[in-house]
Amino acid sequence: MNVQTNNKEPRRIIDGSLCDARTFRMHVPWTLWRSFLFMLIAFLVELSASAQDRPNIIIIVADDLGWNDLGYHGSEIRTPTLDSLAREGVELNRFYAHPTCSPTRSALVTGKSPLRLGFLSPLAKNNRLGLPLSESTIADHFRWNGYQTILIGKWHLGRFSNEYLPNSRGFDHFYGYLTGGVGHYDHVHGGGLDWQRNGATIREEGYTTDLLTNEAIRIIQRHDPMKPFFIELSYAAPHMPNEAPKEAVEEYGHLQDENRQLHAAMVSEIDRGVKRIFETLSEQELLDRTIVWFLSDNGGECAEAYLETTRQRFDQLTKIFGEPLPLEALEFVRHNMANSASDNEPLKGGKGTAFEGGVRVPSLIYAPQYLPAGRVDERITVNDVLPTLAAATGLTGLDSSAMDGVNQWGFLSGNAQHVSADFIVHGTNGQEAYYRDHFKLILGKGDELQLFDLMKDPFETNNVASHHPELVQELTQKLVDFPRGESVHDPIWKALLDMDRFGGEEDRPPWAEVEGVNAGPVHPLYFILPVLLLSVFASIWTVRRRRKRREP
Numbered sequence: 204m205n206v207q208t209n210n211k212e213p214r215r216i217i218d219g220s221l222c223d224a225r226t227f228r229m230h231v232p233w234t235l236w237r238s239f240l241f242m243l244i245a246f247l248v249e250l251s252a253s254a255q256d257r258p259n260i261i262i263i264v265a266d267d268l269g270w271n272d273l274g275y276h277g278s279e280i281r282t283p284t285l286d287s288l289a290r291e292g293v294e295l296n297r298f299y300a301h302p303t304c305s306p307t308r309s310a311l312v313t314g315k316s317p318l319r320l321g322f323l324s325p326l327a328k329n330n331r332l333g334l335p336l337s338e339s340t341i342a343d344h345f346r347w348n349g350y351q352t353i354l355i356g357k358w359h360l361g362r363f364s365n366e367y368l369p370n371s372r373g374f375d376h377f378y379g380y381l382t383g384g385v386g387h388y389d390h391v392h393g394g395g396l397d398w399q400r401n402g403a404t405i406r407e408e409g410y411t412t413d414l415l416t417n418e419a420i421r422i423i424q425r426h427d428p429m430k431p432f433f434i435e436l437s438y439a440a441p442h443m444p445n446e447a448p449k450e451a452v453e454e455y456g457h458l459q460d461e462n463r464q465l466h467a468a469m470v471s472e473i474d475r476g477v478k479r480i481f482e483t484l485s486e487q488e489l490l491d492r493t494i495v496w497f498l499s500d501n502g503g504e505c506a507e508a509y510l511e512t513t514r515q516r517f518d519q520l521t522k523i524f525g526e527p528l529p530l531e532a533l534e535f536v537r538h539n540m541a542n543s544a545s546d547n548e549p550l551k552g553g554k555g556t557a558f559e560g561g562v563r564v565p566s567l568i569y570a571p572q573y574l575p576a577g578r579v580d581e582r583i584t585v586n587d588v589l590p591t592l593a594a595a596t597g598l599t600g601l602d603s604s605a606m607d608g609v610n611q612w613g614f615l616s617g618n619a620q621h622v623s624a625d626f627i628v629h630g631t632n633g634q635e636a637y638y639r640d641h642f643k644l645i646l647g648k649g650d651e652l653q654l655f656d657l658m659k660d661p662f663e664t665n666n667v668a669s670h671h672p673e674l675v676q677e678l679t680q681k682l683v684d685f686p687r688g689e690s691v692h693d694p695i696w697k698a699l700l701d702m703d704r705f706g707g708e709e710d711r712p713p714w715a716e717v718e719g720v721n722a723g724p725v726h727p728l729y730f731i732l733p734v735l736l737l738s739v740f741a742s743i744w745t746v747r748r749r750r751k752r753r754e755p
């Protein structure tokens with residue numbers, strides 16, 4: 204305030220005290236400041252108190268965990284911790300994710316359909332775009348509401364420029380990796396080390412599940428007690444490559460398939476990690492004010508996840524060329540198809556498909572102090588996670604009307620009806636599915652149109668499209684009309700030239716140290732192949748020409 208006066212008479216000022224004009228300049232600002240500071244402190248104390256009263260949140264994401272990979276679903280894989288959490292918490296029996304990693308994660312952090320955001324498939328490691336920068340994330344919302352926000356594990360929502368990285372998207376703390384999958388011991392993706400803490404590459408020994416669990420435990424033990432925390436613990440397992448500690452694999456020595464032994468061991472290690480997280484919550488006396496939501500990001504990967512025609516083509520190629528196939532891109536697909544060992548039985552299909560095995564995934568919520576225990580058979584989707592947790596914690600500032608997901612907290616806590624929101628998934632095989640109530644329409648490239656009544660036919664065996672022509676027409680139109688965002692994906696040929704390998708030798712700088720393209724050496728076969736193809740076409744053309752000449 205700029206007050207200039209020579210008046211020596213006492214003046215009454217804002218707070219009612221008297222002072223002379225000489226001190227007026229000093230006292231008015233101080234009095235105002237004092238009032239302002241008092242209000243600010245009161246506001247912060249109130250905010251802090253209300254923030255402290257809010258529950259902590261831990262979302263645990265397993266990568267590519269299949270329906271029949273859990274003990275409580277009848278699997279031969281032992282998961283005693285997750286079994287007891289499902290029994291004592293809320294088992295989400297019809298929880299839906301999207302068919303692959305990045306689409307599900309985009310929905311998890313925004314509450315929006317991946318199609319609206321432009322996500323159709325997993326992001327390749329050098330992809331230029333990521334989660335649109337116009338989007339606020341779940342971490343932004345929790346942070347703005349006074350939470351500590353932590354991501355531990357996989358991101359996979361953009362790495363090309365720093366503005367897409369977790370620390371730029373609402374997370375106070377990030378420990379883990381940016382791309383679609385790393386070697387579980389070497390922490391390498393696509394030729395570059397992909398392991399960091401808040402932007403700084405770290406080289407450390409250890410198995411991904413153990414390291415990520417250790418970090419989560421450290422964070423829980425050392426968190427600021429004046430603030431609640433939001434942790435997304437996103438495990439690297441049981442995603443390929445099949446790697447697990449020897450002792451864990453030995454527990455499954457009785458299984459015939461070696462890949463299934465490894466896969467089972469990876470799942471059991473997650474179960475042990477979850478157990479350690481709960482032991483820590485108990486030690487820290489946080490169990491009664493923490494909500495834990497466990498989910499898989501898509502269905503399990505296995506041979507059944509690939510279309511029959513694709514499998515046949517690769518069988519033919521393998522017969523001709525043997526193993527490994529000559530091109531890295533082909534070998535990558537063959538290897539994953541032959542060695543991935545999830546089990547989605549009795550659901551149809553798997554990762555990448557729009558069939559139930561690709562999208563109906565294991566999920567549970569453990570929050571006995573907030574939610575009555577039991578099994579929920581109504582559809583809840585990964586799109587619903589943000590609006591549901593926002594309601595659970597009283598987050599403010601969200602525009603839930605812009606989301607495709609809906610708040611299911613009232614329903615889960617027994618205070619409201621289930622909200623049946625339509626749900627759309629896009630498979631990497633070109634399939635798309637539209638869910639409305641218990642009906643599911645599937646449109647596929649070249650496939651016949653299919654409609655299933657999932658309540659009567661959860662395994663998608665009986666196409667009832669001909670019995671419901673009007674519903675088919677309506678849902679088809681809904682699928683066609685759905686507002687789709689501009690694709691975030693680079694052309695596929697770029698990814699094929701430099702495949703996303705999980706683990707293996709380093710041939711380029713660590714991912715945390717690169718902004719932009721991180722290119723490794725190009726395989727000589729990529730130059731030889733076009734020459735070979737041209738030779739084949741030239742031979743065919745020559746043979747045909749000669750035949751034509753001979754024709755009378």
Ligand SMILES: [Ca+2]
Pocket residue numbers: 266267303304442500501
């Ligand atoms: Ca996944």
